[in-house]
């Protein structure tokens with residue numbers, strides 16, 4: 001029997017569920033390898049918690065193109081919409097095709113406006129920093145605006161030349177003729193719905209602070225707007241629950257502290273004082289860079305889970321790409337997809353099953369069992385194939 005997960009206006013399940021049907025896109029490149037390692041772990045974690053999860057395979061990327069001549073068939077988007085909560089592996093960007101990025105296309109088509117990436121170190125995982133245990137942050141990256149909106153035109157094109165003429169003639173700007181140009185749209189609506197979701201998450205999880213990360217010192221109206229609109233919504237919709245860094249100790253007491261940092265400083269802070277940052281909310285491009293930088297501190301891209309979330313819809317996904325040079329070699333680390341699956345279980349109201357997976361992963365690492373990426377950073381330990389690593393985690397559930 002199919003069970004569709006219904007979500008309320010806070011993206012919480014409308015009622016407790018014990019069965020869930022979840023569409024899955026295994027993805028391109030290393031996608032099938034990591035999905036085969038992940039699937040039994042999610043099924044078993046649910047089963048031992050008295051739950052049942054059923055996966056519905058759907059296609060996108062190369063597999064879809066071979067079968068349907070489309071990289072992103074409408075039927076796939078319809079299924080993701082129908083079942084509300086899905087899981088996906090990485091998708092390659094078709095070269096020379098009409099779609100800039102399948103991942104960006106899915107985010108836009110389903111209006112999954114927040115990319116949520118928890119970055120937390122698991123004991124036993126080798127890390128390039130001295131104290132990876134100090135890193136425990138959740139990034140909320142705006143997914144639909146900024147320079148990622150897809151509004152750019154090549155040098156010498158009619159569109160670029162028209163735009164340059166307009167800004168030079170009407171706005172008295174000085175853009176060099178013949179340049180390639182792009183637009184960076186950022187709105188109060190887009191920024192505030194992202195910050196709203198981040199604040200609700202922080203309050204629910206009893207997190208101490210939320211930082212708005214921006215480059216508003218230089219891009220005053222776009223990135224600076226993000227900062228201003230972020231503070232505004234905290235003051236208007238979460239008055240009494242939030243305070244700023246400059247408020248008095250009495251006002252701050254027991255409230256979520258909202259602060260802001262300029263992006264370049266935030267990169268340095270994330271290395272020097274990571275324990276002072278908990279939730280980070282930021283525009284699209286800052287989020288893209290900072291997610292991978294923080295992932296590096298906890299072991300690399302193979303360890304970083306994520307989700308793209310909108311209102312009542314969520315697609316959980318491995319943060320990394322298709323890693324084409326490792327495709328089909330049964331080599332890469334499946335932990336990013338395993339942890340994204342654990343995040344999904346928590347999202348649908350099965351925290352015990354989710355915790356079991358994280359504990360089994362930590363136990364596996366603690367025993368010195370690693371895929372190639374971590375084995376090359378670790379001193380000692382044993383190198384396993386992707387499928388062997390998956391089985392090792394399954395045995396430790």
Ligand code: NAP
Pocket residue numbers: 030089090091092093101103300301302317318319320321322323324332333334336373
């Ligand atoms: P990538 O696929 O993320 O791989 C970059 C490097 O990261 C790999 O060469 C590997 O490093 C490491 N890596 C990635 N996944 C790993 C895993 N599971 N375990 C261990 N190490 C892992 O980035 P890319 O090569 O720039 O992009 C390839 C394609 O993926 C492009 O078409 C891109 O558009 C797409 N992409 C898709 C997504 C997505 O689906 N969300 C995200 C990013 C990129 P080493 O070589 O050092 O071992």
